[in-house]
Amino acid sequence: TYYIKNAIIGIGENMSSIYNLTYEELLNYLLDLGYKKFTADQIFDWLYKKRVSSFDEMTNLKKELITKLKEDFTIGLLELVKKEEDTGVKKYLFNLSDNNKIECVLMFHDYGNSLCISTELGCNMGCAFCESGRLKKVRNLLPSEMVSQILTVESTESLRITHIVLMGIGEPFDNYDNVIKFIDIINDSKGISLGSRHITISTCGIVPKIKEFSNYKQVNLAISLHAPNNKIRNELMPINKAYNIEKLISAIKEYIDKTNRRVTFEYILLRDVNDSVSCAIELANLLKGMNCYVNLIPYNETTHIEFKKSTKSQITKFYDTLKKCGINVTIRKEFGSKVDAACGQLRSKHEEAK
Numbered sequence: 001t002y003y004i005k006n007a008i009i010g011i012g013e014n015m016s017s018i019y020n021l022t023y024e025e026l027l028n029y030l031l032d033l034g035y036k037k038f039t040a041d042q043i044f045d046w047l048y049k050k051r052v053s054s055f056d057e058m059t060n061l062k063k064e065l066i067t068k069l070k071e072d073f074t075i076g077l078l079e080l081v082k083k084e085e086d087t088g089v090k091k092y093l094f095n096l097s098d099n100n101k102i103e104c105v106l107m108f109h110d111y112g113n114s115l116c117i118s119t120e121l122g123c124n125m126g127c128a129f130c131e132s133g134r135l136k137k138v139r140n141l142l143p144s145e146m147v148s149q150i151l152t153v154e155s156t157e158s159l160r161i162t163h164i165v166l167m168g169i170g171e172p173f174d175n176y177d178n179v180i181k182f183i184d185i186i187n188d189s190k191g192i193s194l195g196s197r198h199i200t201i202s203t204c205g206i207v208p209k210i211k212e213f214s215n216y217k218q219v220n221l222a223i224s225l226h227a228p229n230n231k232i233r234n235e236l237m238p239i240n241k242a243y244n245i246e247k248l249i250s251a252i253k254e255y256i257d258k259t260n261r262r263v264t265f266e267y268i269l270l271r272d273v274n275d276s277v278s279c280a281i282e283l284a285n286l287l288k289g290m291n292c293y294v295n296l297i298p299y300n301e302t303t304h305i306e307f308k309k310s311t312k313s314q315i316t317k318f319y320d321t322l323k324k325c326g327i328n329v330t331i332r333k334e335f336g337s338k339v340d341a342a343c344g345q346l347r348s349k350h351e352e353a354k
């Protein structure tokens with residue numbers, strides 16, 4: 001079996017999935033075997049343009065190469081365990097080769113089809129309001145397991161996904177190398193060719209990785225802020241004890257200076273926790289002058305966690321206050337509450353039903 005170099009903690013046959021390979025890795029593998037660059041182009045074309053599900057279908061390759069590929073790699077989509085639908089949204093639960101389950105959510109927007117994918121099995125960040133963190137991280141997802149979420153949904157629904165958000169289960173910057181490899185694979189023009197501006201990575205604020213990420217390509221960055229000060233943020237997000245708001249904001253300012261990109265701040269509105277007008281003013285002062293916008297998220301209530309969503313009128317007040325202070329702000333369109341679309345909900349329901 002040909003194991004890829006930088007994939008960390010993968011289990012089972014997905015380790016040898018051909019979808020783990022960036023174009024350059026596939027090319028090097030083939031060059032080592034004495035093949036030409038052209039063959040790498042052909043294989044990427046079979047995998048990501050023609051979308052074959054077996055090596056035997058790659059009819060323009062030499063027989064001996066097909067045999068070698070079969071020895072070294074696996075190919076194939078994820079097993080669909082469960083699918084739920086609501087207006088404008090579909091949610092999928094997939095089984096992995098080691099029987100772990102992952103979920104992803106497809107959303108139909110006026111600008112395109114956006115897929116929210118998971119990056120880890122479970123999550124170690126422990127955010128108080130989030131369902132995903134109730135299950136500690138089991139392992140990183142491999143690049144192939146992220147790529148396959150896209151391929152499987154596209155094949156199941158017979159459509160093309162135009163936007164990717166890394167906002168499913170997991171903290172992308174806690175699985176940095178595999179996530180970057182995944183983006184390299186789907187961004188490659190010889191493959192799925194998803195434009196980097198159509199990819200958004202969301203992080204709870206792992207500061208060193210934000211710095212590292214500023215040297216990477218122009219992918220959108222979203223920060224889960226959720227609080228205007230350390231007192232509230234410490235209570236909601238344990239990561240704040242490692243990298244507090246001052247460190248986070250200064251890393252993001254550096255990121256913006258370096259990349260010239262606008263950053264999104266996500267802010268879940270939790271009733272009587274972080275949704276007061278004075279919180280809005282504090283938030284506006286924190287973000288004043290930055291090239292950013294705030295995406296207010298109505299909280300998706302879950303059965304295990306006590307937080308309540310803010311009232312409509314409080315959401316409007318918060319929004320109006322930010323606007324008045326000159327902050328760019330939107331309220332996230334709410335869908336998916338019927339399909340348990342908030343991070344980790346479908347999987348935890350499935351686990352309980354067993």
Ligand code: SAH
Nearest residue numbers: 130167170171202203204224299300342343
């Ligand atoms: N770990 C990354 C990405 C996954 S979470 C991050 O923290 O950004 C994606 C987004 O969903 C985050 O902003 C997270 O705070 C938010 N989220 C988690 N649970 C939610 C819920 N029940 N309702 C609304 N948003 C939620």
